[in-house]
Amino acid sequence: MTLVQILFLLFGLVTLLASLMVVTSPKLVHAAFWLILALAGVAALFILLEATFLAVVQVVVYIGAIAILIIFAVMLTRRVMHDTGPQVNRSWWVALLVSLVLFGGLVLMLAQVPALAGTPAPLMVDQETLLEDLGRALVDADRYVLPFELASVLLMASMIGAIFVARPPSGSEERSGER
């Protein structure tokens, strides 16, 4: 086994264990912290796959912003931080069955992709070329310009939606004393 393989197994194991803790932690805040570890593990896997830009995005957007948003959302709720309850309900075995079927189906499907069958070869282009290609693809009319422009609409919609839902107090409405 090469060093990269050992590292891959290590990071994969950390990611899997952290993900398991996310769904089994009785406290929501702990689950959020485990989620950060799981996301960091995915970032490490991206680095091993030589997708360094994605790895940085994973850290900046997912760990730096989305995990923080989840923690803020937990802190917004009144009692969730203290709640400890069973993590499964009556139909846990149905969920397990569905997950296993989905997992098996995905593995079977992915095994038929020819590119994934053999040993993956290292990428022959360097990272800057990849990043430049991504930049060109985003504004190329034949490639991803439409999804790119639609992404801005999506971002704007979520921005307006978040503001509308959170609705900051306009003028001198009742200010909550809690802060």
Add this chain to the structure above:
Amino acid sequence: MPTDFLPIAVLIALATVLAFLVVLIGHLFGPRRPTATKLEPYESGMRPYGPGQRRMPVHFYLVAMLFILFDVEIVFLLPWAVVLRQLRLFALIEMVVFIAVLLVGFVYAWKKGALEWE
């Protein structure tokens, strides 16, 4: 190359080890003579009041949400900016459209006072 990230891995490992080591050594060798004052959350500091885990104002959520959105915008901007000099005018116009749409949301946030922290 993944090897470029070796220093980061070493740094993370060192930081983790150091964090545990510091706590462990203090735990092993430090004398423990607790008094009521010493056990306060902020010794010689502010006297805490109210429960520690209270509900946060919704404003934090809003700021985090806006942060995510502009974060994602940067992610789109960066690959484009790397190749900006090799692209045509068309690419510039596309990015202007992209930012203009986002500016609508930004102006909305501004007008609604979402960026103000009283």
